[in-house]
Amino acid sequence: MPNLNDILILLPEFYLVAAACLLLLLDAFMKPEQRPVLHWLSIAVLLVAIYLVVAGQPSQAVTAFNGMFIRDGVAEILKVFSLLTTVLVFFYAKPYLQDRKLFVGEFYTLTIFAVIGIMLLVSAGNLIMVYLGLELLTLSSYALVALNRDSRLSSEAAIKYFVLGALASGMLLYGMSMVYGATGTLDLVRLHTAAGHTGMPHLLVFGLIFMIVGIGFKLGAAPFHMWIPDVYQGSPTAVTVFIGSAQKLAAFGMAYRLLASGLGDLSQHWQLMLACLAVLSLAIGNIVAIVQTNLKRLLAYSTISHMGYLLVGLVNAGPEGYAASLFYAISYAITSAAAFGMILALARAGFECEEIDDLKGLNQRSPWAAFLMMLVMFSLAGVPPLFGFFGKLLVFQAAIHAGYLWLALVGAVFAIIGLYYYLRVVKVMYFDKPVEGTEVHLQKDVSVRLVLSLNVLALLVLGIVWGPLFGWCQSVFVG
């Protein structure tokens, strides 16, 4: 039976659920012009949640509710950074949503519910919890993508996301049922021991394949990437920034829980599968991005290639590889939040700033914005000394140590190909003439300007002082 101790272990999650319900009620009784209060309250709620996660962190991994929930270092680091990126999302989203009459309380509550899903997912100790956490996250995301319901593009994106997401969940469940059939347990810890001596190894491997398909869909790794460009382009940019940043941390957490915690003994089977997914993602992401003219689509293909790099680290299947992948996921989440934050900050009522051509001559109009955008693009491309560089270096190193030298070489070649389209954005900003009669400038909102500048400068600072963060990532996988 659950006792008080179990509830204390889940305190951050319970607190967020209660806070989300209160915000929902508050919104119902609030006048539309009082909504900025809700905005600041939501940010405060998330900051308190970060405090609860860090302050209540036990020195050793503990489980609650009969092993359903694990609170360990991996969960802590993923929770802290997904909450943090969600705070960034809230900051960037406000002026954009206000300009488009989408500034509703449900944006905040649904996003908080999605974050609760992420927190449950990365702490899951049982296949059922993995599935339920994922459903909570994706169901909230479907609604968020469709938030701009009068836009055809947005509805189309939501339908695509919903259908493909349901298909992926079905695949994942199918794989889980096979794994359950082969081992007779849903608990990830017991699964780890039972997977070694099952009477039905073929069924287990089939289950593993279906689960990897499900994970591939959620990460957006090729060949399961079809939904990414349409969803990124179609959904309101304020929602894209959430899908593109915090959700990637959740996808890493899911892959880690399922593959490493649950089926770590089968790593000789899944290493090569992940390597294939990685090569395909790198190729499709980097090559197709070259021909994109829409900035959001370009960033979508960039996501696909970045998920390829993340998988390169996971192929190592050891603490070194998990730490490198985790570091990569964090660096990507923060950089991606900054990239979409830039689009949000440059957009205004009636102008989305979605096309690359919209950035023409940005340097002459707003040098600071052009400088920030340049840093973001360099970090995505992996130019030293920015944040993205060390992530790439560490995952390549992990792959080489696991004996996958060819994979690291392929990754390096595609990183150079990828450099081209990131540099094209920089070239357009600095060397092209601005189009007459158009106007692009940063948002007037002070909080957006301040947080965005801090976010981008953090890329530079964390790129130079990357040791402590990587040390934290390494420490959670030891023992």
Added chain:
Amino acid sequence: MIDPNMFQLVCFYAFAAVTVVAALGVITLRNTVHAVLSLVLTFFSTACIWLLAEAEFLAIALIVVYVGAVMVLFLFVVMMLDIKQEHVREGFIKYLPVGIIVALVMLGEMLALIGVRAMHQAVMGADPATVAGMSNTAWLGNALYTQFLLPFEVAALILTVGVVAAVVLTLRQRTGVRHQQASQQVRVNPRDRVRVVKMAAEVPAAPQPAPGKETTP
């Protein structure tokens, strides 16, 4: 005498085959009513497989909730979509053969299940419910509120999100809509509504002689 193990296996494959064929029917049949009837059959066959696995409560819940409520509602909606009255009536005869086939297959499955029940001899291995000396439903309830309490609560959270999402995506607040206000209606005073005006009675004017030839005698 048939070997009960064998019979159970045959039943399982038969139910599974019906499920797959019916599921294929759902996505291939062009007629929507036929597709819905196939879906009913799919659910029913799945419930039969669950009964074979001794998950009685789940099987009954599937039939009551899905076949009984959701699917019948769905069937009504599909049939109502074509609003012409004579069409609906025509449909009854037209869909009768498919309906009868579905009903007959269901009947066959039920008979087979009763056969399994009659010959049942603990062939499924140790069932936690039987080990605990409880009925399937009682055991499920117990497990749901102790061992699986957290997933159960999270499922409730997912339903909450479903409700919020449904409201966000469908509620439209239109401006300029006229509403009835009951409290104001009740508070109305008859004197505000009817005003009695005093005025002098109208006297009909005396008939005026028509001009023209009538004046001449």
